[in-house]
Amino acid sequence: KYGCKKYAQWDDIVIASIPLENLEALAAEGAVSRIEANGRASALIDTTALVVNALPIYESSDNHPAYTGAGEVIGIEDVGFDLTHPNFYDVSGSQYRIGAFWDQLSKDTIGSQLPVGRDFIGQAEILAYGQSTDAPTQTHGTHTSGTAVGSGYDTKYRGMAFESDICLVSNAITDDIEYIDSADIYKYTTAIDALGMKYCFDYASQQGKPCVVSFSEGYSPYLDEEDSLFLAVLDRMTGPGRIIVTSAGNESIEKTYFEKPAAQQEAGAFIRCYKESAVYRLTSAEPLRLFFYYYQGEKGLPTDTVSFTTDEVVYDSIVTKELICREDSLSLYVYRSTSSFIDEDVYQVFVKANRTLNELSPLPLVVGGEGEIKVYGGSKMAF
Numbered sequence: 001k002y003g004c005k006k007y008a009q010w011d012d013i014v015i016a017s018i019p020l021e022n023l024e025a026l027a028a029e030g031a032v033s034r035i036e037a038n039g040r041a042s043a044l045i046d047t048t049a050l051v052v053n054a055l056p057i058y059e060s061s062d063n064h065p066a067y068t069g070a071g072e073v074i075g076i077e078d079v080g081f082d083l084t085h086p087n088f089y090d091v092s093g094s095q096y097r098i099g100a101f102w103d104q105l106s107k108d109t110i111g112s113q114l115p116v117g118r119d120f121i122g123q124a125e126i127l128a129y130g131q132s133t134d135a136p137t138q139t140h141g142t143h144t145s146g147t148a149v150g151s152g153y154d155t156k157y158r159g160m161a162f163e164s165d166i167c168l169v170s171n172a173i174t175d176d177i178e179y180i181d182s183a184d185i186y187k188y189t190t191a192i193d194a195l196g197m198k199y200c201f202d203y204a205s206q207q208g209k210p211c212v213v214s215f216s217e218g219y220s221p222y223l224d225e226e227d228s229l230f231l232a233v234l235d236r237m238t239g240p241g242r243i244i245v246t247s248a249g250n251e252s253i254e255k256t257y258f259e260k261p262a263a264q265q266e267a268g269a270f271i272r273c274y275k276e277s278a279v280y281r282l283t284s285a286e287p288l289r290l291f292f293y294y295y296q297g298e299k300g301l302p303t304d305t306v307s308f309t310t311d312e313v314v315y316d317s318i319v320t321k322e323l324i325c326r327e328d329s330l331s332l333y334v335y336r337s338t339s340s341f342i343d344e345d346v347y348q349v350f351v352k353a354n355r356t357l358n359e360l361s362p363l364p365l366v367v368g369g370e371g372e373i374k375v376y377g378g379s380k381m382a383f
Contacts, residue, residue, distance in 0.1 A: 002026045046156040048147065054160060069161025073099075074149045075200025075213035077169040077193065079176060080138025082131050087142075087150035087159070088166060096123040097149070098166045100203045104192060105133035105172055105179045115195065116172075116187050132170035133179050141170060144216040161212075167203045169196035173217065190230040197234065201242050210241035217247070218379060228341045254382035260373040262286075267373070268366030269383035273357040278381035282347040283339075286371025287311070290349065292332060294325045295362045308334045310369075313347065328361070329354045 002022040008015045018026060018035075027035055049055050057067040081101070088098050102119040112118035117133075120126045132141065145159070149166050152158030172180065172188045180188065197213045204211030238244055260267035268291070271278060282288070287310035293302035306323045313319045313336045323330040333350040353360060365383075367373045377383055 043157055045147065045150075045158070049160060052160075069149065069164025071209060072161065072164050073167055073200065073204035073207060073209050073211040074161050074164040075167045075169065075197065075204070075211055076141060076145045076148060077171055077196045077200070077213060077215050078141035078144050078217065079170060079173055080132060080135050081141040081145070081168055081170055082135060082139070083126050083168075084130060085142055085146075086153040087146045089151060089153065090163070091151045091154045091158075093153060096127070097151070097164070098123070098126050098168060099207070100199075101126050101129070101168045101170070102196065102199050103129070103132050103170045104188070104196065105170060105176060107133070116184070116192055117170075119199070134170065134172075134176050137178075138175070140216070141168070144214065148214050165207065165209065167200045167211075169199055171196050171217075194230055194233050194237075197244060198237055201237060204242075212243045212245060215244060215246040219246070228339070232341075254377075254379045256377045256379060256382050258375050258383060260367050260369070260375075262370065262372045266366055266368040267375075268364045269375075270362050270364045271351065271357055272382040273351075273380065275380065276354070276356055277350065277352040278357060278377075280349045280351070280365060280381060281376040282349060282367060282373060283342065283344045283376075284347075284367075284369065284371055284373040285344045286369055288347075288367055288369035288371070288373055290334065290347070291364075291366040291368070292323060292330070292351075293364050293366065294323055294328075294330070294360075296325055306330075306332055308332075310336075310345075325361070327354075330360075330363070 002025060003019045004016045004022075004026070006014055006016045012033075023035070026032060049058070057064070060066040083098065083101065086093060089096055100119060100121050102114065102117060104114075104117040106117040109116075109118050120129050132138070145166070145168070148159050149161050149164050150157075150159035151162050171193055177185070193215075197215070200213045201211050234244055254272070255269065258267060258269050282290070289310075290308040292306045294304040295301075296303040304323055304325045306321050308319060308321070313334050315336055315338065318333050318335045321332050323332060331352045333348075333352075335348040335350075337346050337348075339346050349365070351357065351363075357363065365375070367375060375383075
């Protein structure tokens with residue numbers, strides 16, 4: 001009757017084209033409850049500079065020249081690079097901008113002086129290589145590079161430093177394990193990540209240019225492991241003309257941290273983990289108490305409790321306790337040590353169950369004591 005063409009239907013909801021001149025009459029039909037024609041999706045990379053208030057620096061002023069990345073090196077350490085992407089050229093598409101590329105997963109290591117993989121220098125070598133080893137399954141590096149340095153290829157969808165020179169490092173993450181020989185897995189530590197950032201700074205120094213290194217990978221630092229040295233060495237390699245920027249949102253969808261203020265008696269959170277085991281870390285300068293409560297049924301009261309105190313968890317030893325409730329069993333391990341970086345004790349808390357922790361009845365981790373207590377988890381061991 002109104003010239004509509006139906007494309008699909010689910011009960012009383014229909015996708016159809018409607019001639020605009022008949023829209024009002026169709027809407028007046030008693031059988032029609034609602035018509036929607038919502039807006040389409042849109043690309044937003046052209047608004048990034050506006051959102052972060054970078055537009056003023058693209059224009060020269062009495063206080064500074066125009067900052068577009070020209071004369072600077074932007075280093076990107078990430079996974080999954082398409083080295084032939086148009087964003088890695090200038091806006092005209094004639095000038096290739098990647099000067100050096102280290103593929104830490106490369107199997108071609110003959111003659112390489114690097115601890116893992118090998119690097120490629122200059123346009124000819126890099127384009128002949130074409131892509132990082134993990135590019136068939138990873139694309140994140142190409143994506144983040146577009147945001148940071150993409151030229152836009154003569155479009156409005158360009159990155160922040162669209163005229164910069166580029167140095168890329170393809171590092172390794174847990175999902176890259178298929179590309180690593182089992183005999184070499186031990187080599188891929190945070191030390192290699194740090195060397196990747198140094199690689200970018202060294203390349204920039206050879207070019208006589210300042211450098212910003214972008215690192216957009218999820219990361220949960222722990223105060224009692226090698227990560228403290230990792231953070232310290234990154235701090236020492238930075239300074240004027242050598243800056244590291246890193247993502248702050250990759251872990252934000254999960255609650256990975258809580259604390260108990262000194263003025264508060266206790267604080268806690270329910271464990272959220274899709275595995276059978278999880279590791280949490282506590283820091284405190286004062287004696288503390290650690291509790292696990294196991295809930296069974298709907299009364300709102302815990303049926304079983306296990307507790308640890310500072311007095312029973314002596315330095316550099318593991319205290320183990322079991323919590324058994326009906327068909328479920330949990331092994332709880334607590335290890336206490338000092339730290340070289342903070343004036344607090346560090347407690348590692350290991351939880352292992354007979355099935356996935358999320359499948360158990362609610363299991364909270366609760367801390368108490370006179371002082372401030374900080375509790376660290378991770379995106380896969382959250383609260």
